[in-house]
Amino acid sequence: MNGASADKPRRSAVRRTEVRRFRSILGSLRQDRHSKVIELSGEPGSGKTRLLAEFKREAEAMGLPALSGCCVENEQHLPYRAFTAITGSSLMVQALRNLSVTNLDLLNLVLTDKLATPGKSAPRSPTEQQSATQLSARYLLMDCSREGLVLLIDDFHWADAMSAELVEHFIQYPLDVPLLLVVAHRPRQASSRLREALIRAAEAGAAEGVRLSPLSVGRSVEVLHPTHADPQVPHLHQQSGGSPLHLRSLTGTATADGHQVATEHAPAPPDLRLEGYPLSPHAASVLNDTESLPPEDSSVLSAVAVLGDGFAPDALGEVAELPPCKVLSAIDRLVAKDLLKPVNHDTALALRHRALRPLLNARVLPAWRVQAHRRTICLLTRRGASAADLARHVVACSGASEHGDIRILERAAREAMWSEPKRSVLWLRTALRILRKSDSPDPHADLTLSLLLARALVHSGKLTDGHELLQSKALPLREQPAHIRVPAVALRAMVAYLLDHHDHAYGLLADELAHPDTEQHVEVVQLYLVQCLMGAASKRLPAAGQLESAVRTAVARRDRIAEAGALALRGLCQALNSKAEDAGRTLTASAALLEALPDHRLRQFSEYLMVQGRAELLIGRFAAAKRRFERGVALLRSSGHLHLLPDMLIGLGDACMRTGPVDEMLQAATDVQDIAQRIGAHRFHEAALALRAIGTSLAGAEDAAIAVRAVERALAAVPPDTVPHWAADWPVVLAGAARLSSAPHRCVAIIVRSCGGPALQAVPPALRAACFEILADAAVEGGESAVGWSASAAVIAARMPGPFSTPYATAAQAHALRGRGDHRHAAQRYLDAAAHFEQAGLIGDGMRVLMQGAVCATASGQHGQAAQMLTRAEELARKFGASQPCADLVETGHARRDDSGRPESHPDAEESLSMLTIRECEVAALASTGTRTRDIAKELGLSPKTVDVHLGRIYRKLHIHSRTELAWLIAELGGLPARPG
Secondary structure (H helix, E strand, C coil), X not given: CCHHHHHCCCCCCCCHHHHHHHHHHHHHHHHHCCCEEEEEEECCCCCHHHHHHHHHHHHHHCCCCEEEEECCHHHCCCCCHHHHHHHCCHHHHHXXXXXXXXXXXXXXXXXXXXCCCCCCCCCCCHHHHHHHHHHHHHHHHHHHCCCCEEEEEECHHHCCHHHHHHHHHHHHCCCCCCEEEEEEECCCCCCHHHHHHHHHHHHHCCEEEEEECCCCHHHHHHHHCCCCCCCCHHHHHHHHCCCHHHHHHHCCCEECCCCECCCCCXXXXXXXXXXXXXXXXXXXXHHHHHCCCCXXXXXXXXXXXXXXXXXXXXXXXXXXXXXXXXXXXHHHHHHHCCCEEECCCCCCEEECCCCXXXXXXXXXXXXXXXXXXXXXXXXXXXXXXXXXXXXXXXXXXXXXXXXXXXXXXXXXXXXXXXXXXXXXXXXXXXXXXXXXXXXXXXXXXXXXXXXXXXXXXXXXXXXXXXXXXXXXXXXXXXXXXXHHHHHHXXXXXXXXXXXXXXXXXXXXXXXXXXXXXXXXXXXXXXXXXXXXXXXXXXXXXXXXXXXXXXXHHHHHHCCHHXXXXXXXXXXXXXXXXXXXXXXXXXXXXXXXHHHHCCHHHHHHHCHHHHHHHHHHHHCCCHHHHHHHHHHHHHHHHHHCCCCCHHHHHHHHHHHHHHHCCXXXXXXXXXXXXXXXXXXXXXXXXXXXXXXXXXXXXXXXXXXXXXXXXXXXXXXXXXXXXXXXXXXXXXXXXXXXXXCCCCCHHXXXXXXXXXXXXXXXXXXXXXXXXXXXXXXXXXXXXXXXXXXXXXXXHHHHHHHCCCCCCXXXXXXXXXXXXXXXXXXXXXXXXXHHHXXXXXXXXXXXXXXXXXXXXXXXXXXXXXXXXXXXXXXXHHHHHHHHCCHHHHHHHHHHCCCCECCCCCECCCHHHHHHHHCCCHHHHHHHHHHCCCCCHHHHHHHXXXXXXXXXXXXXXXXXXXXXXXXXXXXHHHHHCXXXXXXXX
């Protein structure tokens, strides 16, 4: 065997630990010169046969002959069938040539199960005959194994009695040859004598046990998709119980629509499995144990598959239509064959492996299946089963529907709407199919079921299907009463918003709000919610009077959920309209109501948490906002609702962008991209890219530059002179990503273009100070004046002071001072801004301005203050979870200063500075003093574009990214090196 093979198992081996253990035993086999036994035990489908094949390949790779045999259930009457693999081998032929004539007579019994040849003496008793046989087999195996032999026997639990006794003999009396006997069996079906012999051999060191436990989720991924993970694998792993064979069989069972159970999306629920479709080879293998069952056993097993786990014999008898005595006998046989198992040591029974259920259902005759499910419905109805338990059986026999099936399906769908909407889709489609095939159509029932189906489709992420159904002319909503019409219109508008059909959504809202009786019903809150989600940029928000009326209506109806939602909406509108104090009081009241609501009640209105979180972000309650988004994400995930997850996750990512940690922001961005693509909600594309770009940059990821370029391309695609339909908090996220651009001029252009012009009309007033601060920073980095942007931020802060304006306005002033070359005062303003940011809980921004302030402090000779600022920045970076700033801060060696207060020397930096050309030194000298690009160009007689080219080269040579870093570096080294004239 080569070295590579010796170091690690083959790539195809999922049971790598067992293969390594087998290889270790093989390595010592020839050295020890005596036989060994490996007991390979595992449940049906655990991979024993595949592992034996892998063992055989390993033995052959080491130069050892390996022979495989297998026991079969219907050959248990034939003696020594387990050893047929060795009888026809070349090893046996050679051994026979060396046998004496006397032993040939004894061998005749071993190979042919006949008595001795006439004329020869035969054993006089069974005991003597058995001893002679074992002795002959012993001599044969010793002769075959003199140079080493591996004998592998599968399914030994079906071994005939003579083979079992022979193996027990070898276990009890090991051979003095390098023979390795591997016996694979199912522990519950193996004979007690064999188990006892193996235990004694293990205690004596002559045998080793290898128990195949269920696969982990990671190993299941390798079984199904060796090269990549799949989101459905955990579900399939749970269904299969970690059994490799059952896992493969599940991926090959056909579904009702003709596809496989394992598709590129989530796995279909068991209800979707259709009987009668061809089974995969893996599925057929799983069913091998059921092929030879007598009719009563097969009926009982099929009844378990129909009923499900946990039913007693009386229920199985009713479904299988068998008398109790036959049911009990069949159960005993099925338990002995390891097909059934008791549940919790009770009389209730279950299939040994859950993966058998769809396979058995696929095999059963359709007529028997329908009647069995009908009998099950009657049984469960008498026992008071839930609608969901009944619905599964109604779907299975929907081709022969009965009166009452539609009510069962509707009730089950309503119950599952807030936990398993995909099941609701199945049940409602089945109900509609039954209703429309009936002789007495019911338009009202059709409308009710259709609206429920549209909601289930939307909740499960099928936005396009839900949108098409809601747009159907078969849904006459205008004639319906408000309690039916208003929620349906709100759903239509929400779907249009998610699919980026904003004009259509606005039209729906306007028409419905113009209806004379709409505002009299508490359901109007749902219309206002969609209006608020859409109206942040366009200012098409509900009027204050409308929201006040909605609050009063909810209070009068004693509807606490609607009251919480109306208050949250009012708080959001107040925050968007720069009424921070009013918003604070309103949101405190709505927060109290939301926190008092249990999850099971709030699950139906988790969007109110999103509104509350957005509003709290706008007034600077960042920690509270993060809690709202975290609870909303948890509720949506637990209920299986995908349609609002991207919006909720972006809110969570925005909160993490301000308070940390960075890894949670990155995870949120990744989830948004994945879910939005799956459900077709492309409106979240830019925000998800922006969050990812910021997160990867802070985390120091290798693909950070790629993520930044992706954001630039996405924002550049926004048509000019348009106001993008962004959520309230998105502009700051997008502007924060644009800040990462390597070209400051492009950053300014992207923000101005994407946010409604220099006045940032597309940005809510409460967020404009943050965007103006980013523009001021980019302007200075580009060599332009930041005074205008700083003044705009100051105006916002004066008009609406608070945690989302004052810190950013202070930082913008610091940028403007830095741009004028006043580094001493800029450092102080950065320090003030950092204090404001920390007080507001904005850890990431506090870290950033401290680093910028340290640059200015160093440039103005305040090295002690620079060291203090950098130390605090490093503390915040660690708290924020930003690994890249931490690495940058450690690399600068900021905490190590000599007693004179001068910075440490940086020999690499000095060497890099010496590599600059004369022209680059001239550009660097002017740029480090804050001189603008166009002034540098005028001073040196160059074009502005040429100046930018020189700056790019300077940054690459010095391994820096901005003018502030350039000024810091030159100041630390005491100026640029002298150049000969």
